[in-house]
Amino acid sequence: MALPLPPGLTPPEIAFLCEMELVTVIPRQRLEGLELLGGPLKPLNPPQRSDISLWLALLLKRQRRANILPPPWLNTHSLTAILDHETEHGDTFSPPPRLPPQPSDNTLPISPPFLPTSTADAAPDALPYHWLELGEMLLEAASDDFEEPDQVRKLLRGLREVRMSKLRSGVEVLDAAGGIKMNGVGGMEVGEGRSFITGVIDGLRKIGASREQQRKDRDAEEAENGYSGTAGDYDDDEMDMQ
Amino acid sequence: MDIDDLLAEVAVDSTPEESRDLQELTRAWVAERTAPEILNWPEELMERVLERVRRQIELVEDQTGNMDPKTNFKLIVIQTELERFKFLVRSFLRARLNKIDQHPLHIRAQHTASLDSTQPLLSPSELQYLTSHQALLSQHYSASFLSQFPASLQRLDDTTGGISMVDKPDEDRAVFRQMPRIE
Numbered sequence: 001m002a003l004p005l006p007p008g009l010t011p012p013e014i015a016f017l018c019e020m021e022l023v024t025v026i027p028r029q030r031l032e033g034l035e036l037l038g039g040p041l042k043p044l045n046p047p048q049r050s051d052i053s054l055w056l057a058l059l060l061k062r063q064r065r066a067n068i069l070p071p072p073w074l075n076t077h078s079l080t081a082i083l084d085h086e087t088e089h090g091d092t093f094s095p096p097p098r099l100p101p102q103p104s105d106n107t108l109p110i111s112p113p114f115l116p117t118s119t120a121d122a123a124p125d126a127l128p129y130h131w132l133e134l135g136e137m138l139l140e141a142a143s144d145d146f147e148e149p150d151q152v153r154k155l156l157r158g159l160r161e162v163r164m165s166k167l168r169s170g171v172e173v174l175d176a177a178g179g180i181k182m183n184g185v186g187g188m189e190v191g192e193g194r195s196f197i198t199g200v201i202d203g204l205r206k207i208g209a210s211r212e213q214q215r216k217d218r219d220a221e222e223a224e225n226g227y228s229g230t231a232g233d234y235d236d237d238e239m240d241m242q
Numbered sequence: 243m244d245i246d247d248l249l250a251e252v253a254v255d256s257t258p259e260e261s262r263d264l265q266e267l268t269r270a271w272v273a274e275r276t277a278p279e280i281l282n283w284p285e286e287l288m289e290r291v292l293e294r295v296r297r298q299i300e301l302v303e304d305q306t307g308n309m310d311p312k313t314n315f316k317l318i319v320i321q322t323e324l325e326r327f328k329f330l331v332r333s334f335l336r337a338r339l340n341k342i343d344q345h346p347l348h349i350r351a352q353h354t355a356s357l358d359s360t361q362p363l364l365s366p367s368e369l370q371y372l373t374s375h376q377a378l379l380s381q382h383y384s385a386s387f388l389s390q391f392p393a394s395l396q397r398l399d400d401t402t403g404g405i406s407m408v409d410k411p412d413e414d415r416a417v418f419r420q421m422p423r424i425e
Contacts, residue, residue: 002343003336007415008276016329020268034316037294037327039261041319059322063315111420114265129420190418201416 008194014187018133019055020113024120025066026050051119054134058141068142071117072124074135076148079155082127086162093163093184097126112187132160132188167193171200263290264327271334278415280341280349282356283365291331298324342368346376347399347408 009017020038027044034041044050049069052060060066072078085094097117100110117128128134135156143149167189170180182190266287274281302324305317342349342364350372353363364372380388380398388396400407 001336002340003333004340005275005337007278009272013275013333016326017268017272019326020264031319032316034319036320036323037260037291037298038264038323039258055322055326056319059319110265111269113268114261194418198416198418202412205414205416 006195008198009191011188011191014130014191015133015137017113017187018130018137019053019058021054021118021128021130021134022051022114022116023054023057023071023118023134023138024049024051024069025057025060026069027060027066029065031060031065049120051116054118054137058137061142061145068138068145069120070138070142070146070152071119071122071128071134073122073127073131074118074138074152075146076151076155078124079152079159081125083155083159083162086159086166091166091169092181093166095126096184097123097128127159127184127186130187132156132186163189164192171197259290260294263287263294267291267330267334271330271337274334274337276417278411278417279413280338280345280352280363282361282363283338283368285361285365288331288365291327295324295327295331298327338368339371341411342372343375345409345411346372348410350376351408 025044026049027046029044029046031041031044033043038053041052041056042050044052044066057066057068061068073082082094097115100115112129115128116122118130118134122128135152139146139149139153139156146152163185167180167185170182173180266284270281270284270287298320302317302321305313308314308317349363353369353372356363383398384396398407
């Protein structure tokens with residue numbers, strides 16, 4: 001029964017996480033309000049827009065019960081601007097969307113996928129945490145809701161290339177003191193690089209630790225040899241005991 | 243802070259408990275899947291979630307006979323969500339079981355140490371699993387070969403001689419951590 005997977009989320013698990021993102025739909029059929037496990041679902045009344053989870057939006061879309069409004073950052077205009085920003089700034093990722101304020105009571109701060117970064121009124125100029133997964137899923141299930149799906153797909157691919165090469169170039173500085181600024185990096189991108197990057201860091205750490213141990217051993221040895229004269233006697237003593 | 247921030251803050255405060263529990267459970271799942279060591283058992287959260295799942299299953303069973311197409315579709319939505327929730331809970335528990343299987347003795351010691359604090363490390367059923375699994379294992383070991391060894395070499399949790407037999411997860415392992423904001 002134990003999970004046979006290594007630590008770190010796998011791509012399907014990241015996609016599962018992404019399906020909790022809120023998106024805006026225009027329902028084509030009425031749906032009464034439902035008491036779901038993750039909170040109540042408001043009734044859907046066409047043609048009123050409604051923000052619902054992506055998994056539900058995809059379910060409705062596949063059954064032709066709703067149309068999905070692509071988020072404002074997922075169109076040719078915004079993506080071109082972001083792609084330009086990515087190519088101009090060679091060593092940083094484009095900044096993530098602005099965060100809503102911290103809840104005032106002592107609840108957990110909200111983090112993706114529960115931030116409304118992909119609804120119709122999200123920021124048009126920033127890629128949210130699940131940009132790649134969400135874009136792919138919408139293009140796959142709801143390409144007819146896009147104005148230029150092929151163009152959008154091409155831009156997404158371009159963005160992915162540029163950003164992956166930035167992530168890869170960061171690998172060179174992975175040694176103990178190195179650091180990469182990862183602001184704005186996406187969930188799937190972390191998932192893709194995770195096993196390699198953590199593997200390299202851990203490998204280097206172990207090499208570093210054994211070197212450190214060797215150095216300590218040598219120091220200890222030298223300190224011991226420092227009391228020369230007694231060292232020889234010590235060995236003899238041990239021989240006698242055997 | 244402008245008017246949007248104020249409005250958003252009100253919206254956050256009025257989030258229903260169910261939604262907050264989903265967020266908390268999701269976070270616990272991600273943390274458990276990525277952390278090298280086992281994390282504290284979120285007892286209250288799991289009680290609430292499991293109780294809700296149980297009620298939802300009853301609801302689905304009640305209404306399955308209903309062939310009215312409208313109710314039928316409602317049921318599909320409810321069932322889809324139920325399955326997603328069950329996956330989340332199951333994957334969370336299985337990730338924990340995996341860690342228990344890998345480092346049983348270390349985790350048992352940690353759990354015993356955590357009993358004094360307000361939040362024990364394992365749930366009662368996890369502890370039961372660990373104890374009975376471990377009992378079976380050591381029984382099997384001693385029946386098949388350990389009993390042939392000298393008594394001083396029969397222990398499975400020997401810590402003498404500078405090397406501990408109790409395996410520990412690599413707690414220094416590199417992980418990715420998301421910082422939604424820097425205070």
